[in-house]
Amino acid sequence: MLLDITNLELAFAAGPSDPGADPTPILRGISLGVDRGELVGLVGESGSGKSTTVRAALRLYGDEARISGSIRVDGVEMVGADPATRRRVRAESVALVQQDPRAALNPVRRIGDSLAERLVRVHGWSRGRADERIRELLGAVGLSQPERRMRQYPHELSGGMLQRVVIAAALSTDPALILADEATSALDVTTQAEIIAIFQRQIRERGLGMLFITHDLHLAAAICDRIHVLRHGEIVETLAKPGLFAEAAHPYTRSLIEAAPVLAPKEPS
Structure with a gap:
């Protein structure tokens, strides 16, 4: 199992203005898994805890976060892991693709420099080898003229082109697991x-x-093998193909399905 989360609980400690207050619970009993070859969905409205789950899985929160349960990424237990282990897992085993590609790239650095830095500084590649890898991946994600794109700055590329750049960056170190956090919601x-x-x-x-x-939810239903529905920090339902919508039983899942706009059939002229 590439990602195995079991009974994950997350709470944030009270701030210095109220040191006696109890921690605020955010995630409650989250359990989900992703294996090789699987595309698993995590859906819910804004504020349901989707991105928080991802950040908790990567242990990106500081000491203010109280985490319990188990988070295994490519076989490594992240809860209780030392900082060096967490950095190694994030560098080698998993990649995060975020919603806003412009926020993931340095606006004053060329695309090739930004993508090569991780390979050279973290993984010890030569710059020539890193550039060759980047050219290959930019082509693989559908960008024309990879050599030219490497010399361009982020503001010279469209949003869709930048999302391809970010995906290429995520694939550059051959991760076993990709966490795509609203990676397509800002695109046409x-x-x-x-x-x-x-x-x-x-x-x-x-x-x-x-x-x-x-x-x-409709997008997730079209592409995912399995979907976890998240509400107020809890998974309320897990659905699998086939018959995903037909099998949805929880009122919250039904409300998400019913809230999605549906095009009315065109009346004959």
Whole structure:
């Protein structure tokens, strides 16, 4: 299992203004897993705890976070792991693709420099080897003229092109697991479909596992093998294909399905 979360509890300690207050619970009893070749969805409205679950899984919160339960990433227990172990897992085993690609890239550095830095400084690659890898991946994610893109700055590329750059960066170290946090929500429908196709091809060809976080239940139903529905920090229902919508029983899941806009059939002229 690439990602194995069992009974994850997360609470934040009270601030210095109220030191006697109890920690505020955020996540309650989260259990989910992602294996090789799987695309697993985590859905819910804004504020339900989707991104918080991802950040907790990567142990990105500081001492203010009280975490219990088990989080195993590629076989390594992250709860209780020392900082060096956490950094190694984040560098080698897992990659995070976030919603806003512009926030993930340095605006004053060329694309090639930004993508090569991790390979050179963290993994000890030569710059020539890193550049060759970047060119290969930029082509693999559907960017034309990879050599030219490497010399460009983020503001010279569209949002869809930048999302492809961020995906290439995520794939550069051959992670076993990708966490895609609302990675397509800011894109137009056509670009969104192209990015989804890239994810699916990488899962199929590389045997990756992916946790796909989204508020769009219909999108998740179309592409995911299994969906966990999150509400107020708790998983209220888990659905699997086939017949995903037909099997949804929890009132919250039904409300998400019913809230999605549906195009009315065109009346004959």
